[in-house]
Amino acid sequence: MGFLERRTDQTPRPDDRYGPKPGPRGGSNDPLHDAIPARRVPAGPVRRTDLTVLLGRTVLEARVQQVCREYGLIPRSGAAGSGLSRSYLARAAGVELAADAHGVITTVFLHFHGDDGFTSYSGEIPGGAGSVARRAHLWAMLGRPDEQGAPYRDRFLGDYGPWDRWVLAGFVMHAQFAVDAESLDRVTLTLPERLPRAA
Numbered sequence: 001m002g003f004l005e006r007r008t009d010q011t012p013r014p015d016d017r018y019g020p021k022p023g024p025r026g027g028s029n030d031p032l033h034d035a036i037p038a039r040r041v042p043a044g045p046v047r048r049t050d051l052t053v054l055l056g057r058t059v060l061e062a063r064v065q066q067v068c069r070e071y072g073l074i075p076r077s078g079a080a081g082s083g084l085s086r087s088y089l090a091r092a093a094g095v096e097l098a099a100d101a102h103g104v105i106t107t108v109f110l111h112f113h114g115d116d117g118f119t120s121y122s123g124e125i126p127g128g129a130g131s132v133a134r135r136a137h138l139w140a141m142l143g144r145p146d147e148q149g150a151p152y153r154d155r156f157l158g159d160y161g162p163w164d165r166w167v168l169a170g171f172v173m174h175a176q177f178a179v180d181a182e183s184l185d186r187v188t189l190t191l192p193e194r195l196p197r198a199a
Contacts, residue, residue: 051095051108052126052171055191059084059103071095094121110187113178126189127168133184135164135177142166142173151179161185167192 049067057064067073071093075085084103089096096118098107110125111118112133124131129141139145145164153159161177174188 048123050124050126051110052189054097054105054108055171055189057105059088059099059105064105068097073097091116091118093123094118106190108189110189111185112183112187113185115185121187125173125187126171127166127173129173135175135182135184138164138175138184142168145175151181 049070051067051071054064054067059065059068068088072090073088073093073095074090076087076089084099084101086099086101087096088099094111096109096111097105098109099105110121112120114120120133122131125133125138127142129138143166146167147165149163149165151159151161159179161179161181161183163174163176165172165174170192172190172192174190175184176186176188177183178185
C-alpha cells in the first residue's frame with residue numbers, strides 16, 4: 001500500500017481541538033485580517049531630503065546614514081580593501097555619491113539620462129531649481145549660470161552637450177546637458193573648493 005492510498009483512506013479530521021479555521025473558506029493560507037487598500041501615490045517629483053546636506057560629511061554620521069537609507073544608497077560592491085567605500089549607489093533613485101579615503105562625501109551625482117543602469121532622478125533638483133530637467137527651466141529658476149561650456153566631443157566616449165555651472169549657497173551645481181543642448185543628462189553637486197573639472 002503506497003502513500004497516496006493510505007492518505008485517501010483516512011477520514012477527515014474534525015475541527016474539535018483547534019476550532020474553525022479563519023477566513024471565509026477556512027483555508028490555512030487565507031489572511032487573518034482584511035486587505036488594506038493600496039495608497040495612491042501622488043504624481044510628480046518625490047519629496048526627499050536635500051542631498052546637499054551630505055557634502056563634506058562622513059558616511060559614518062547617523063544623519064548621513066539615515067539619508068542613505070532614505071534613498072537606498074549602498075556601497076559599491078567590489079571595493080578594494082577593507083576600508084570605507086569610495087562610492088555609494090542608488091540606481092533605482094538615480095543617485096550616486098563619491099567619498100574620499102576617510103569617508104567624507106565629496107560629490108553627489110544626479111542621473112537624468114538613465115545611463116550606467118541608473119533610472120532617471122525624479123526628485124527636486126537642489127538649490128531651488130525645481131523638478132523640470134530642462135536647461136531653460138534651470139535658467140528660469142536659478143538665473144544665468146556663473147560659468148558655461150560649449151558642446152564637445154570626447155575621443156573615446158563620444159559627443160557631449162554644453163554644461164552650465166552655478167555657485168550657490170554652500171555648494172556648486174554643475175549641469176551637463178545632452179547634445180540637444182536642452183535635456184539634462186547629469187547634475188554634479190560639490191563643495192565650492194572641489195569644483196568639477198571643466199571640459
